[in-house]
Amino acid sequence: MTESTAPRTEPTDPAPAHTQPPDPAPVHTEPSDPAPTPPDAPSNPRPRSSRAADARALTQVLFDELSKLEPGSPEHARVRAALIEINLPLVRYAAARFRSRNEPMEDVVQVGTIGLINAIDRFDPERGVQFPTFAMPTVVGEIKRYFRDNVRTVHVPRRLHELWVQVSGAIEDLTVLHGRSPTTAEIAERLGLSEEEVLACLEAGRAYHATSLEAAQEGDGAPGLLDRLGYEDPELAGVEHRELVRHLLVQLPERERRILLLRYFGNLTQSQISAELGVSQMHVSRLLSRSFARLRSANQLEA
Structure with missing residues (x-):
């Protein structure tokens, strides 16, 4: 019976079977192996800098090839398109500087790509200047021009x-x-x-951006700016005239001043004024004409 128990200790051998699941891990890592296509990627501590160096070297080669092709030919267009695609990371790097402007990054990158194309068309490899050094001011300038001319409403x-x-x-x-x-x-x-x-x-x-006067305020649900703005009083324009008339009226004799008040402030006719004062209507008309002449002579604005 002791021998029958001995084989029962052998199920401990499948224990390594429980240690087998870590083995498929390399199997799952194999699909990720093709991702770092550059062979030196695992050993390079700064793969981004190496990619940038590769892009600069390839850019130089493409510019050398582009200079030998006739502008407008299919080969020239193909090499030019390759230059644009290779240097798009330069545009994204420049566009990232304007991330705080609350504009869609796709629009900023698109505008920067226009600057990149202009830089490619103007670049001269014989001047001994690296293309990123030459292109960056053009890309940034194009983006700034976009913000200055198109984004700002003010x-x-x-x-x-x-x-x-x-x-x-x-x-x-x-x-x-x-x-x-x-x-x-x-x-x-x-x-x-x-x-x-x-x-x-x-x-x-x-x-x-300009804010609409009719737009409701966010947060507290307050009315729009238009509802909170004051309005122009239609009587405001008459304040200066009333002050001028008051200044001129005090210079008239008492009876003439009263006739003017009854005629233009009391809205009485000349016949009603004549009945009120006990004088003829013709005399009221003469007094009004004389009062107007005095007021015009004393009014500096009329003079």
Whole structure:
């Protein structure tokens, strides 16, 4: 019976079978092996830099080939398209600088690609300049032009655009230095500007989109700006005239001033005034004409 129990200890041999599941792990890793196609990828500590170097080398080769082809030919178009595709990471790198502008990154990349195409068409390999060095200002300039001319609905002076770049950089530096948002005075002292100029730059930096006066305010459900704005009083234009008339009326004799008040403030006719004052209507008409002549002579605006 002891021998019958001995074979029961053999099921411990399948224990390695429970250790077999780690073996398929390399099987699952094999599909990922073709992903790093460059053979030196596992041994290279900085594969991104190596890819950039490969892209620069390939760009140089393609430019050498492009210079030998006739513009407009199918081969020239094919090499040109390859140059655009290889250098698209350069455009994405430049577009990432404008990520805080709240614009769709696809649109920014598309605009930057236009700058890349312009750089490819103007690049001269014989000048001894690396293409990324030559193309980056063109790509960034095209993106900035897009933000300046198409994105902003409120156009601000170019000088404020340039100062805004300096102000935004100073804000970042001072925030890191002090561990808080800098004040307007600190920014002005940093850049050697006045506080009014800094405030103008801050307003220009936020002036990308115009807000509709009829749009409701977010959050508290407050009415739109149009409902909270004042209106022009139609009687406001008459304030100056009333003050002028009051100043001129005090210069008239008592009876003539009363006739004018009854005629134009009491809305009485000349016959009603004559009955009120006990004089003829013709005399009322003469007094009105004489009063008008005095008022016109005393009115400096009429003079």
